[in-house]
Amino acid sequence: MGTTSTPHDALFKQFLTYPEAARDFLQIHMPPALLKYCDLDSLHLESCSFVEEDLRAFYSDVLYSLKTVSGEGYIHCLIEHQSSPDKNMTFRLMRYAIAAMQRHLNAGHDCLPVVIPILFYHGTTSPYPHPMNWLRAFSDPDLAARVYGGDFPLVDVTVIPDSEILTHRRIALLEFLQKNIRQRDLMLFLEPLAMLIDSEYTTDMLVAAVMNYLLQVGETADPESFMRALARSTHHHEGLIMTLAEQLEQKGLQKGLRKGRQEGIKEVAAKMLAEGLELVSVSKITGLTEEELNQLRH
Numbered sequence: 001m002g003t004t005s006t007p008h009d010a011l012f013k014q015f016l017t018y019p020e021a022a023r024d025f026l027q028i029h030m031p032p033a034l035l036k037y038c039d040l041d042s043l044h045l046e047s048c049s050f051v052e053e054d055l056r057a058f059y060s061d062v063l064y065s066l067k068t069v070s071g072e073g074y075i076h077c078l079i080e081h082q083s084s085p086d087k088n089m090t091f092r093l094m095r096y097a098i099a100a101m102q103r104h105l106n107a108g109h110d111c112l113p114v115v116i117p118i119l120f121y122h123g124t125t126s127p128y129p130h131p132m133n134w135l136r137a138f139s140d141p142d143l144a145a146r147v148y149g150g151d152f153p154l155v156d157v158t159v160i161p162d163s164e165i166l167t168h169r170r171i172a173l174l175e176f177l178q179k180n181i182r183q184r185d186l187m188l189f190l191e192p193l194a195m196l197i198d199s200e201y202t203t204d205m206l207v208a209a210v211m212n213y214l215l216q217v218g219e220t221a222d223p224e225s226f227m228r229a230l231a232r233s234t235h236h237h238e239g240l241i242m243t244l245a246e247q248l249e250q251k252g253l254q255k256g257l258r259k260g261r262q263e264g265i266k267e268v269a270a271k272m273l274a275e276g277l278e279l280v281s282v283s284k285i286t287g288l289t290e291e292e293l294n295q296l297r298h
Helices: 007-016 019-029 089-106 141-148 169-180 186-197 204-217 223-233 238-251 262-274 279-286 290-296
Strands: 038-046 049-051 057-059 062-068 074-082 114-121
Touching: 007 019, 007 062, 007 074, 019 038, 019 062, 019 074, 038 074, 074 089, 089 114, 169 186, 169 204, 186 204, 186 223, 204 238, 204 262, 204 279, 223 238, 238 262, 262 279, 262 290, 279 290
Parallel strands: 074 114
Antiparallel strands: 038 062, 049 057, 062 074
16 A cells, blocks of 8 residues: 655655654644653654565655653654545554554564554545544444453463363363473373363364374374373274374384374375375375375375
């Protein structure tokens, strides 16, 4: 998204890129509650060109960085020029603000700067017809304020008790595994793992995905024994787990379930393909690319 240069833009930038003029502008128009934090003597003109992930450049008009009155931290003032009303202007300002924050981090700072967006408007429609609170651009501003004005939801499985995780139905197996995968030995949580695998929420495909996950990142002194013990502890997926255990045995993976055991994974994948499983499904289960799976077919 870019702006088209006009005589209005050119004159605006000529004035506002002059630090003394920008200082007067901010002194006069910055809300007093925000101005009290700003050290206007430290104004520094910044580049206003940002590049998003899709590599399309978009431009704000004038961006200044300045220090806080305490001398620590940074505040950025973003001044945007507009000659016609734009109902999405507050969202544009937020995009510019986020881009300025990202560049600040990229420069090596470890804290986000406060970016204060200011719109300079001189259009024919008067007064400016759209609200300047970006939350009011949402269909449900109250909900948006709760989401973006408070702490974001955090799912930290490291602090959720196992007993609680076991009640989480279809997501319990994922949470339990990823919480406990760094245990020194998979045998330490064999019983609850078997119980989760045997639950009504677990399918053969999920079991295969779980076994592949354990194969890649888990640790145990005797992987074959672990797989066989797990198979004996389950009732609904014993055959599938035993098949995978046999694959381990055939490949001689006796040094632990560690990342990089690709030969065992490929053999399991080849067996799945031979039994008619779809390429996409096998890729999801094993983590192999479709190109790698196609090579197994030849």
